[in-house]
Amino acid sequence: MATNSLFRPLQGPSSTPARSVKIEFDGRALQVQEGVSVAAALLSAGVSRFRTSVVSETPRAPYCMMGVCFECLVEIDGQASRQSCLVQVRDGMKIQTQRGPRALTDGTEAGNE
Amino acid sequence: MNTSDLLVIGGGLVGASVALGAARSGLKVTVLDEDDVAFRASRGNFGLVWVQSKGFTLPDYARWSLASAQSWPELSAYLKERTGIDVELKQPGGLHLCLSQEEMDTRKERLQWLQDEVGPHYQFEMLDYDELRKRVPLVGPDVVGATYTPMDGHTNPLKLFRALYDAAGKEGVQFKTGCGTEDISYANGIFTVKAGGKVWQAPKLVLAAGLGNNKLAPKVGLYAPVEPNRGEVLISERLRPMLSYPTNFVRQTDEGTVQIGDSHEDVGFDDGTITSVLGGIAKRGIKCFPILANANLVRAWAALRVMSPDGYPIYQASESHPGAFVVTCHSGVTLAANHVMRIAPWIAGGAYPDAIREFKGDRFLNKNLVFTNGH
């Protein structure tokens, strides 16, 4: 997976190896760097499409990385439409892509469709 | 000099509807509208095509609303054909959710009164919680029940707005923005309006300026004592379809957003929002549909309703200034069909619609009457 990533960690002698955490994206287990945003973690793990848009359902991914554009919305631990660039990744997080407009759930069941 | 057959002051839903209808009757129409940040009730409306319980104390208003709801499919079809815009009219009937037994009882009394006045075709059903749940499974346990009438529905008010402009434009209506009315004068059967630094003339004039009518009406011998009444509304992000009926408090648009709210506040010309009021609206919305707790709020906004002292519309032709009319109401969506198909033809020279005889503005000049909002 990570081989297709659009972004990868800096290479270099003095870079300190980051500690990693395990998360799940659409049911797939991913090993990602600790202490970064969910958006950064997903990008480094080879996720290039985060959701599809709510009108034409075309693929979208992070654009601004600072909470402005709302393109990086994903469902995190059952809570939909979260700005993944503003949420720090945590061990065991379950993340789901969103396709088009989200469906409301009562919060107990994960899953968008 | 800009001349036309009819000048419409105000480019909201009411003005655009009247302009469209008048143009269809063959008049050359110019609409004078304010700028981008004007107080616009049209922008804040809820999109309901609503009949139930309207006109309690004034059955003519119930009939008028019902007639418009019944004409709405024709308006919708016309707009679709003329502009290609589907205004997403849906008339599955509407629910008024009740949060207490007292509310249920009051509503039953009122709807019964209306049915007795209007006739047996004014139908309604009382739904207890279990029956309500069968139709709307997401309804919350705090809801006691609902009243249902089959004549209610909703539309997409933004698409309606655009379709009215598009259709009116195709009928030759000219929309002039940045033209807040500065002065109106009348001589030799011609109205002269100063607006946006220019001068406009026509033998006919319609005041459809919403709250602006209050000050403008006396200039042409009319009376329209409308006052602002603030409503605050919450809008969610787009969601998958979840509500198949519009309700008095919560509805889902065809685009998927859920609108919640109907606060009524007398605050003058202030269209800001109050956090505690918004919180209260959210709370009540969640009471009605608990699943909404999880929805993201994208926008909260307030708009100023145009309210006459009794809440009913004002339609009147000026006697002292023949050719001048006032058209103002709170329900620019519900009444759009009537405004296009009945009010506008009258203004264009057709017969007076007898159905509106109770809605003259000078009813408020009767000092012996005390008005309460019966909308």
Place this chain on the structure above:
Amino acid sequence: MSDIQTGDRYDLAVVGAGPAGMSAAITARARGLNVVLLDEQEAVGGQIYRNITRANPRALDVLGPDYASGARIADAFHISGTVHLTGASVWQVGRDGTINYLRGGKVSSLHATQVVLASGAMERPFPIPGWTLPGVLGAGAAQILLKSADLAPSEPVILAGCGPLLYLLGWQYLRAGVPIKAVIDTTDTTDYVRAAGHLIEALAAWPMLKKGLKLMSALKKGKVPFYRGATNLAVQGTDAATGLRFTVGGKDMHVDSKVILLHQGVVPNTQFTWSLRAKHSWNDVQLCWTPDVDAWGRLEGLPNIYVAGDGLGIGGALAAAVQGQLAGLEVAAVAGKIDAGARDSAAAPLRAELAKQLRIRPFLDVLYRPKDANRVPADAVTVCRCEEVTAGDIRGYVALGCSGPNQTKSFGRCGMGPCQGRLCGLTVTEVIAQARGVSPSEVGYYRIRPPIKPVTLGELANEA
């Protein structure tokens, strides 16, 4: 940090932990005010010094000394005694100083006698064909990935547009050994000619100019393909970006890459000031709105609310820090902690420093003025990314009689999605202005409504 209760009262609340916000807080704290600072991130720095307190040596080396210098101000902030609410999304600032915010999934509010808004800048929207495709990011966004997560593109990357940040990122990538496929620069010879008129002023800011020249020459030495005066930019790809098409000197070109970083300057983030109904003016040089303020950053008509930093107009990190200090001094004076004399004598050297910092701006603003075609796009280009409204749609609304951005909402939901117009607002104003043949200041801007940041209905219900 401190666990505070709803309804807490402060002398000063600062929104934003960039150089302006931190400086305002430090200055006011030093005069004995009770200060709270709210910021969306987990650590101070804002975007310019993002992650500065946690950056590793390799990243500090790659990002360069200007970035590293942010540590000084962060250190001063941490010992200032300011209550720092991290991870706090402020969703409403009231005219009375009430701050509503969301933190850790809970809504809270606090009240401050005075408020400094230091919510900084955002990258200017770059509406060109294909800019919504995955793989297209702002250069500033890519720099945030570098600062906050040590991430860089894994394949040779395209940098396109104009402006100091674009070249700085290129320089940083070179230092990090990240291959650059091409720099596609929209600056053309006429820009240099126009900017030459401001060169004398700019020369007075020689150290800054020298830095810029150093970046450019590093890019040249790095043998990065460099295209100047590029027009007709269009991202290629159907489900994701595959390359960039453009025209240079009448020749159509195409460069492949899955990562395309766009940039054409930054603009003030004005969401809060618009939501407060503050008066704004159109700045025709920086092509953006700025709030009307006095010499201390105080909003016109809102005597208890100030703006500091890039929210006042783009001046850069050093200018922002000075503006923060100026606001902090006035806040302290209003609170009665210092008298006017002390305030003014402390402010005098700051004003001199601010003037020095801003001296290069006219030169940069003219040289890197984003091209009309990249701000006011062709009909087919998406302007409102949330509601997917194109420039052609907006021109159609204007033809129907729509006069301004608030009417475009009524006509087609433009600006009504979750980003609340942040990424389309400037474009919508300019598209309407062009279509109507009037100035942007006549067209105006969106009326911004709360919540400034999303809250759920359940969270809002707790405010009842």
